[in-house]
Amino acid sequence: MTTPILDIRNLRVSYDANVPHCAVNGVSLQVFPGEVVALVGESGSGKTSIAQAVIGVLQGNGRVDGGAILLNGTDITRWSQKRLDAVRGAVVSLIPQDPTGSLNPVMTIGAQVREILTVHGKARGKAADRRVIELLTKVGLSQPEVRARQYPHELSGGMKQRVLIAIAIALEPALIIADEPTSALDVTVQKRILDLIDELRWEFGTAVLFVTHDLGVAADRSSRLIVLKGGEIQEEGATADILVAPQSAYTQRLLADAPSLSAPARIVRRSRAGETPLVAVENLIKDFALPDGGVQRAVDGVSFGIDPGTTHAIVGESGSGKTTTIRAVAGFERPTSGRILIDGLDARTLKGETLRQFRRKVQLVYQNPLASLDPRQSVFSIIEEPLLNFAPVARDERARRVAAILDRVGLTQATLARRPHALSGGQRQRIAIARALILEPKLVILDEAVSALDVTVQAQILSLLAELQADLGLTYLFVSHDLAVVRQIADSVSVMHEGRQVDHGSVEAVFERPTSAYTRDLIEAIPGRRRQSQGARPNPSETAEGYPA
Amino acid sequence: MLKFVLARIGQAVLVLWAAFTLSFVLLQAMPGDAVLIKFLNPEYGLSPEQIAEIRADYAVDGSLFAQYAASLGNLLTGDFGYSVQAGVPVSAQLAVNLPATLTLASLGFATAVILAALLAFLSSFSAGSRLRDLIQSIPALFISIPVFWLGIMLIQIFSFRLKLVPVIHPGPWESLILPVLTLAVPISAPLAQILIRNLDEIETRSFVSVARAKGASRGRVLFRHVARNAVLPVLTIAGVLFGELLAGAVVTETVFGLSGIGSLTERAVSHQDLAVLQAVVIVSAAIFVAINLIVDLAYPFLDPRLKPRAGA
Incomplete structure (x- = not known):
């Protein structure tokens, strides 16, 4: 039998804190040459700790407590950092999670790719320069000579990830550790990056340890799957087998909670005839002045209506204008032209006191619950605060309403005295929802409200939102990049691309019969679909083709 | 880019003018003036008429606004007026005293930077050991030592006990060693603190992990990746601290009996020699503004993200 490239035996990793925290508890796994093994788990499962331990870059207070890490049959667990330097980059390399934070902001792209060549003495001088250009070309960057002289902030997220891949493959290592390589990227960019990794892997026969929280990505790209929870392996086996017949209860739940396009669409609530929509947006246009005197059109002619008690979703990638659109609907941004009617009020003409009263009707829930909750306030004062801003409500009445809303969002009264940092991500998002609901708004704008959550928590929050909508007759404007989630929760949908609304209609219509090429690409790019339709490998070109509106 | 430079220079000129006006108003608000202090002395036996004449000579009898306009006009032509006490042009006094203080301040600053860098990198290399806690507590100690006390202690230890640095007839460089150290210690403390914190913060960034994974x-990661990013914010603080250095020079020069802007200021304050004080304020403000202007203009070259984009 061949020697595995990576052989982890009973690995234990812990972090020093006031209470020592064990992140990885006796994990054993093997990666064979040319194989892609996916390490799947939710946050806190220990998957990133394993990846970091292998390459010897555990964060400050982390350390390997026991077990062994064998690279090509050699135990490197007790190696000094200095000895590991010879192996890192040459035998095992890393594709990190966050492309923006993973490149040194004050060094040129070329210098950062070049570094891995010179550190290992593989090339110097002109030869190194040539190799840098070769590598940048290899990963599909256009104008590699220009890119080499640019700084990271001049490149898009997808381009930066290509640079990091160029660094990772520079010395043709036997093993690449890909730590959530695409979770910070838009879905169409994600697909192109994953295709690129696949392609380079074919070419060099490199093994990949693929760390991800996304079952869809793991299903598409791996041959073997390892499911982690709480630092222990729950299940391990061929990817196809696990997807078809998961053995452990945890994997079953994970698979059930993952939003999927194949799931039946929800029953669409038809609006009663003659009912006026709660929200009517007509031909919304928003321009931003550029410093050089030019004008950037962020939103270009968006129109949609939302019937009371239904959910409209806006789907788009970063830069598509979806955030500008919802800021205009919420009354934070004055549109350049177009009409926004909410419950009969024109959001454009409001100011002063009427604008303040208007805010009662429209509430927001943001993506990152920790950043949108004041860390110094208790849960009680966070939820109570909106009540203090409007007509006075007696103290015990306020307490009663806060308690009631907390009940509604499924939290216990014991939560009231705690502060946001002492709560889990799901609990925090429930509090953000409670804060939005305490004013009894008509419209709730959910800005990527479930995107940062683990799938099981995401499923819980989505069902909470559906329940609240049914009970309270709420209307949602739901912004997301995740089409599977949209399919699950929305009645109608607008797809935005570069400021324009390229598709609009009921969820079924847009998903089954998309009219624009962009929407088709977006649906095609959703991970988890490749298993059904394995076709020709797509061309990993970095630039998106222009999509007709 | 040119627009940015011109705007920054314009701001600098504005700051200088404000410093001049403010110091003028404050100095005029003091009761009495240098002429009265010097010539009311009964030893001179001058009559009130004679004093009025002298006051007219020194142009201290006009209206406040006329005096302001006159001294602003003089300043623009590079004329700082006369020192009433010494009876010589202020510019002559500055010419004698400024080089000494600038030498002291620059050496003090350079020493402070070296000291701070040494502390920060020692702390970074000793990560995870007990030594680190010790090193990290040094800046707090440095910042709480009074300058005059430190000066006296240094003289006591190095000159009188160890007899390493002579105090009687020292050479031109020997006489600078202890004052420079005295000046450097309190300045190095905030620099070291900020540098240590930045190094620790940058150390956790993912591009550092990527560099290690390469x-x-x-050492290479620390100097090529971490340090280059960590020194950027320190630059601003360094510019601001230079102002503190000039203030520190007053005490240091007094303790060590050195002649310079510090001792000049001390004499001018005790004699209410307004022209000298005004000149000291303007010169210090000019140096301070110039250094911060250089720091601002240097940033875009050190941090490519601040470079105005061409055409984009």
Whole structure:
């Protein structure tokens, strides 16, 4: 039998804190040459700790407590950092999670790719320069000579990830550790990056340890799957087998909670005839002045209506204008032209006191619950605060309403005295929802409200939102990049691309019969679909083709 | 880019004018003036008429606004007026005293930077050991030592006990060693604190992990990746601290009996020699503004993200 490239035996990793925290508890796994093994788990499962331990870059207070890490049959667990330097980059390399934070902001792209060549003495001088250009070309960057002289902030997220891949493959290592390589990227960019990794892997026969929280990505790209929870392996086996017949209860739940396009669409609530929509947006246009005197059109002619008690979703990638659109609907941004009617009020003409009263009707829930909750306030004062801003409500009445809303969002009264940092991500998002609901708004704008959550928590929050909508007759404007989630929760949908609304209609219509090429690409790019339709490998070109509106 | 430079220079000129006006108003608000202090002395036996004449000579009898306009006009032509006490042009006094203080301040600053860098990198290399806690507590100690006390202690230890640095007839460089150290210690403390914190913060960034994953050595990662990013914010603080250095020079020069702007200021304050004080304020403000202007203009070259984009 061949020697595995990576052989982890009973690995234990812990972090020093006031209470020592064990992140990885006796994990054993093997990666064979040319194989892609996916390490799947939710946050806190220990998957990133394993990846970091292998390459010897555990964060400050982390350390390997026991077990062994064998690279090509050699135990490197007790190696000094200095000895590991010879192996890192040459035998095992890393594709990190966050492309923006993973490149040194004050060094040129070329210098950062070049570094891995010179550190290992593989090339110097002109030869190194040539190799840098070769590598940048290899990963599909256009104008590699220009890119080499640019700084990271001049490149898009997808381009930066290509640079990091160029660094990772520079010395043709036997093993690449890909730590959530695409979770910070838009879905169409994600697909192109994953295709690129696949392609380079074919070419060099490199093994990949693929760390991800996304079952869809793991299903598409791996041959073997390892499911982690709480630092222990729950299940391990061929990817196809696990997807078809998961053995452990945890994997079953994970698979059930993952939003999927194949799931039946929800029953669409038809609006009663003659009912006026709660929200009517007509031909919304928003321009931003550029410093050089030019004008950037962020939103270009968006129109949609939302019937009371239904959910409209806006789907788009970063830069598509979806955030500008919802800021205009919420009354934070004055549109350049177009009409926004909410419950009969024109959001454009409001100011002063009427604008303040208007805010009662429209509430927001943001993506990152920790950043949108004041860390110094208790849960009680966070939820109570909106009540203090409007007509006075007696103290015990306020307490009663806060308690009631907390009940509604499924939290216990014991939560009231705690502060946001002492709560889990799901609990925090429930509090953000409670804060939005305490004013009894008509419209709730959910800005990527479930995107940062683990799938099981995401499923819980989505069902909470559906329940609240049914009970309270709420209307949602739901912004997301995740089409599977949209399919699950929305009645109608607008797809935005570069400021324009390229598709609009009921969820079924847009998903089954998309009219624009962009929407088709977006649906095609959703991970988890490749298993059904394995076709020709797509061309990993970095630039998106222009999509007709 | 040119627009940015011109705007920054315009701001600098504005700051200088404000410093001049403010110091003028404050100095005029003091009761009495240098002429009265010097010539009311009964030893001179001058009559009130004679004093009025002298006051007219020194142009201290006009209206406040006329005096302001006159001294602003003089300043623009590079004329700082006369020192009432010494009876010589202020510019002559500055010419004698400024070089000494600038030498002291620059050496003090350079020493402070070296001291701070040494502390920060020692702390960074000793990560995870007990030594680190010790090193990290040094800046707090440095900042709480009074300058005059430190000066006296240094003289006591190095000159009188160890007899390493002579105090009687020292050479031109020997006489600078202890004052420079005295000046450097309190300035190095905030620099070291900020540098240590930045190094620790940058150390956790993912591009550092990527550099380590490339197989770059600890030293290379620290100097090529971490340090270059960590020094950027320190630059601003360094510019501001230079102002503190000038203030520190007053005490240091007094303790060590050195002649310079510090001792000049001390004499001018005790004699209410307004022209000298005004000149000291303007010169210090000019140096301070110039250094911060250089720092601002240097940033875009050190941090490519601040470079105005061409055409984009």
